[in-house]
Amino acid sequence: MNLALDILTIVAVSLGAIFFLAGTVGLLRFPDTLTRLHALTKADNLGLGLVVLGLLPQVSAPLAALGLLAVWLLALLSGATVGQLLAGTASAPDQDRAETPARHAGASHD
Amino acid sequence: MTSALVVDAALALLVLGLALWVISTRAAYSAVVGFVAYGLLMAIVWVRLAAVDVAMTEAALGTGLTGLLLLGAAARLAPYEAAEVSSRPGRGLRMLIGLLCAAIALGLAAVVLMLPDPAPTLALLVAENLPPTGVGNPVTGVLLAHRAIDTLLESVVLIPALIGVWSVAADPAWGGRPGSLPRPQSGSALTLLAQVLPPFGILIGIHLVWNGADDPGGKFQGATVLAAMWILVLIAGLREPPAVRDQRLRVLLVIGALVFIGIGVAGIWLADAFLAYPEGYAKPLILAIEAVLTLSIALTLGLLLAGPPANDHRSGGRS
Numbered sequence: 001m002n003l004a005l006d007i008l009t010i011v012a013v014s015l016g017a018i019f020f021l022a023g024t025v026g027l028l029r030f031p032d033t034l035t036r037l038h039a040l041t042k043a044d045n046l047g048l049g050l051v052v053l054g055l056l057p058q059v060s061a062p063l064a065a066l067g068l069l070a071v072w073l074l075a076l077l078s079g080a081t082v083g084q085l086l087a088g089t090a091s092a093p094d095q096d097r098a099e100t101p102a103r104h105a106g107a108s109h110d
Numbered sequence: 111m112t113s114a115l116v117v118d119a120a121l122a123l124l125v126l127g128l129a130l131w132v133i134s135t136r137a138a139y140s141a142v143v144g145f146v147a148y149g150l151l152m153a154i155v156w157v158r159l160a161a162v163d164v165a166m167t168e169a170a171l172g173t174g175l176t177g178l179l180l181l182g183a184a185a186r187l188a189p190y191e192a193a194e195v196s197s198r199p200g201r202g203l204r205m206l207i208g209l210l211c212a213a214i215a216l217g218l219a220a221v222v223l224m225l226p227d228p229a230p231t232l233a234l235l236v237a238e239n240l241p242p243t244g245v246g247n248p249v250t251g252v253l254l255a256h257r258a259i260d261t262l263l264e265s266v267v268l269i270p271a272l273i274g275v276w277s278v279a280a281d282p283a284w285g286g287r288p289g290s291l292p293r294p295q296s297g298s299a300l301t302l303l304a305q306v307l308p309p310f311g312i313l314i315g316i317h318l319v320w321n322g323a324d325d326p327g328g329k330f331q332g333a334t335v336l337a338a339m340w341i342l343v344l345i346a347g348l349r350e351p352p353a354v355r356d357q358r359l360r361v362l363l364v365i366g367a368l369v370f371i372g373i374g375v376a377g378i379w380l381a382d383a384f385l386a387y388p389e390g391y392a393k394p395l396i397l398a399i400e401a402v403l404t405l406s407i408a409l410t411l412g413l414l415l416a417g418p419p420a421n422d423h424r425s426g427g428r429s
Contacts, residue, residue: 077306084299
């Protein structure tokens with residue numbers, strides 16, 4: 001039983017790490033803001049979810065498991081919101097960009 | 111054991127590399143983003159050193175709140191940045207600055223490397239004298255019983271900082287509502303987050319303060335979380351920041367420091383020393399101080415981010 005749980009932990013955490021790696025590669029390689037956000041949020045949502053899933057069998061107290069789940073849910077919530085906000089800012093009409101020229105001039109070059 | 115060493119070494123290299131990058135990068139905005147990442151890595155370093163209290167403070171105050179303040183400053187200074195970068199100081203001055211900074215770094219490194227073995231420590235003394243305070247977390251014990259005067263000054267210094275922020279307001283705007291927060295976009299995902307998150311955030315903030323007595327946590331970390339929830343609500347436009355002329359607001363801002371000083375002065379008669387607690391009452395008094403200080407600190411931190419009072423806050427639609 002313990003061995004099975006340990007194997008579940010190893011598999012799930014490794015899968016989660018692969019998602020983080022893939023998300024990072026996507027963040028670095030994808031061409032524009034929206035696709036990069038897509039890669040980033042996948043890493044956060046699925047990668048962190050799998051890591052939490054993998055750690056659940058290893059906790060000693062049920063409250064600690066609840067804490068882990070709460071961390072994942074909060075990361076989901078904030079990740080989704082920040083993704084929306086960034087996407088909204090990135091696709092906003094040009095007059096909004098004029099307010100912070102330095103920031104957006106740098107972003108539009110790459 | 112060796113795998114932990116590899117992780118620690120990688121962490122140290124990352125922190126050093128990021129610190130170099132933050133210093134050498136030109137654009138203020140990039141430097142601030144690097145500084146925030148640096149702070150989060152430092153929080154992990156503190157966890158690796160088993161200093162969870164420091165890690166929480168670093169993450170909440172040193173990175174989160176300071177990062178936001180710096181981001182705001184970078185955005186405000188953006189129009190002048192090109193001129194600043196082009197008028198760089200002369201080579202001699204830059205080399206002097208570099209030499210002095212290197213001297214400080216080398217001096218600190220030498221002091222750390224030449225520490226006697228075992229290193230001088232007050233940890234044993236603190237552990238022996240912790241039971242009379244009634245708290246279980248040695249960090250809280252030191253902050254509120256053994257070195258209460260430091261904590262008092264830390265809490266009081268926030269108020270001059272806020273006065274400094276307020277004092278840069280234009281004369282006609284004085285007394286009005288702070289106006290540095292970004293304008294809300296109606297119906298965005300931010301509104302939903304500002305409605306869903308605060309109940310949990312407030313619970314976590316109070317939990318951090320309450321837990322600070324026996325586990326890592328405390329008023330500064332808890333107050334930062336509370337302030338973050340308040341700022342979230344303000345940025346989403348669900349509530350207006352209070353006008354700085356509001357008397358109730360001003361009372362709440364100083365009540366933490368006042369209660370701390372009041373209890374401290376009472377200690378002169380009741381416990382024979384300023385900031386000493388009468389025997390048997392240390393724990394309830396510490397809890398009372400922590401509670402009011404949390405409220406005052408959270409308000410002060412939130413208002414520091416909200417900025418100086420502005421004229422046409424949110425009515426003219428300019429941020």
